[in-house]
Amino acid sequence: MQKKLLVLCCACIMMIGSQLAFAGQTRVGGQLKLTVFDYADGTRNSLATSGYTGFQFTEADLYFNQEINDKVSVDIEPAFEATTMPTPGFGRNVGTGLILPSAASVSVEFRRALVKYLLPQGYELSCGIIKPRFSWEYGAELFYQDEIVGGKSSQNDLLGAMRDSGVEVYKSFECCGISLPSYVYAVNGLPSSAQFGAVYGDNNRNPFLMVHVEPEIGALKLLGSVGYGTWDALDIKSVNRWAAGLDYSYQKWNLRTECFAGAWQGMGSTGQDVLPLGYYAKLFYRVNPWLRAMLHYDIVDQNYATAVPGVYAPGRETYQTITPGVQFQVADSAQFIVQWDIANWRQTKASGAVEDLNFNRLVLGWRVVF
Numbered sequence: 001m002q003k004k005l006l007v008l009c010c011a012c013i014m015m016i017g018s019q020l021a022f023a024g025q026t027r028v029g030g031q032l033k034l035t036v037f038d039y040a041d042g043t044r045n046s047l048a049t050s051g052y053t054g055f056q057f058t059e060a061d062l063y064f065n066q067e068i069n070d071k072v073s074v075d076i077e078p079a080f081e082a083t084t085m086p087t088p089g090f091g092r093n094v095g096t097g098l099i100l101p102s103a104a105s106v107s108v109e110f111r112r113a114l115v116k117y118l119l120p121q122g123y124e125l126s127c128g129i130i131k132p133r134f135s136w137e138y139g140a141e142l143f144y145q146d147e148i149v150g151g152k153s154s155q156n157d158l159l160g161a162m163r164d165s166g167v168e169v170y171k172s173f174e175c176c177g178i179s180l181p182s183y184v185y186a187v188n189g190l191p192s193s194a195q196f197g198a199v200y201g202d203n204n205r206n207p208f209l210m211v212h213v214e215p216e217i218g219a220l221k222l223l224g225s226v227g228y229g230t231w232d233a234l235d236i237k238s239v240n241r242w243a244a245g246l247d248y249s250y251q252k253w254n255l256r257t258e259c260f261a262g263a264w265q266g267m268g269s270t271g272q273d274v275l276p277l278g279y280y281a282k283l284f285y286r287v288n289p290w291l292r293a294m295l296h297y298d299i300v301d302q303n304y305a306t307a308v309p310g311v312y313a314p315g316r317e318t319y320q321t322i323t324p325g326v327q328f329q330v331a332d333s334a335q336f337i338v339q340w341d342i343a344n345w346r347q348t349k350a351s352g353a354v355e356d357l358n359f360n361r362l363v364l365g366w367r368v369v370f
């Protein structure tokens with residue numbers, strides 16, 4: 001009798017186990033970002049102003065992953081972001097954007113909403129809103145670990161940032177001690193969310209094609225992205241984008257650097273080509289397990305002046321920013337981040353009018369991953 005009972009129990013456990021294996025697991029997580037102090041002080045041409053704000057909700061992202069079976073899974077990642085304007089910008093005095101109670105609303109978008117298929121021989125196919133891995137800083141979301149406010153070169157839809165929907169094929173190749181994670185993309189090819197709204201639709205009848213690789217040789221990691229498509233509704237005007245990166249670790253030091261460029265044929269407001277160029281380098285020193293120091297140099301040079309988002313008027317803008325910072329690892333998944341931006345930004349309009357923004361900005365904030 002005891003033997004029969006044992007067999008029955010084993011059969012039940014196996015049945016339940018097989019059901020769980022088939023259903024897979026649902027994983028839920030996310031991150032929360034808050035600033036507790038944000039202060040800016042500087043000049044707009046010769047006019048000196050300053051401003052600060054206290055606690056501000058910045059961002060909350062949720063992450064849901066469900067395994068449909070052992071081959072198919074679904075990722076959904078809604079992001080809730082505060083639509084405030086704390087960063088100084090051309091057209092307004094330094095610090096004025098920090099107090100904007102009327103603009104304190106929250107926008108929602110999907111970072112990811114995709115179905116992933118595990119194919120034979122280690123290939124992975126993802127379809128949906130996929131956030132292409134164009135750069136480390138934005139695509140692989142590395143800046144979250146370093147700064148509350150990311151750099152000008154990476155948080156730019158025409159440089160390091162790419163948000164799009166379509167198809168991603170991934171496989172990691174291994175050969176002679178070299179690891180080569182590789183990605184191929186066919187996405188809608190939206191030039192920027194500011195110009196074309198959200199990332200959910202297509203802009204024309206051709207896909208934007210991109211290849212992305214990240215060779216890894218010991219402590220040295222490299223990154224390369226090359227993409228081509230057409231950006232206009234008539235499928236005539238071309239867009240080229242590329243990114244290159246290097247990451248090297250030695251003892252307590254880590255250096256990460258990336259450069260980004262793009263060329264949008266005839267996308268300017270007077271039909272001129274839009275040619276942005278961006279570069280950054282971040283040097284980190286791990287003082288101890290809970291404290292890391294950072295020095296971030298960031299520069300953007302673009303052949304247009306933007307007064308209205310998505311309108312690329314003739315002119316020139318350069319953004320040079322140096323950001324010392326520290327990150328305190330308060331718990332396994334909680335960081336207190338301090339960053340000090342030292343910015344020299346210049347806008348030159350076609351009329352010859354020049355606007356110089358020189359400011360310092362201190363941001364203290366929390367990032368918690370759960």
Ligand SMILES: [Ca+2]
Nearest residue numbers: 188189204206
């Ligand atoms: Ca397209």
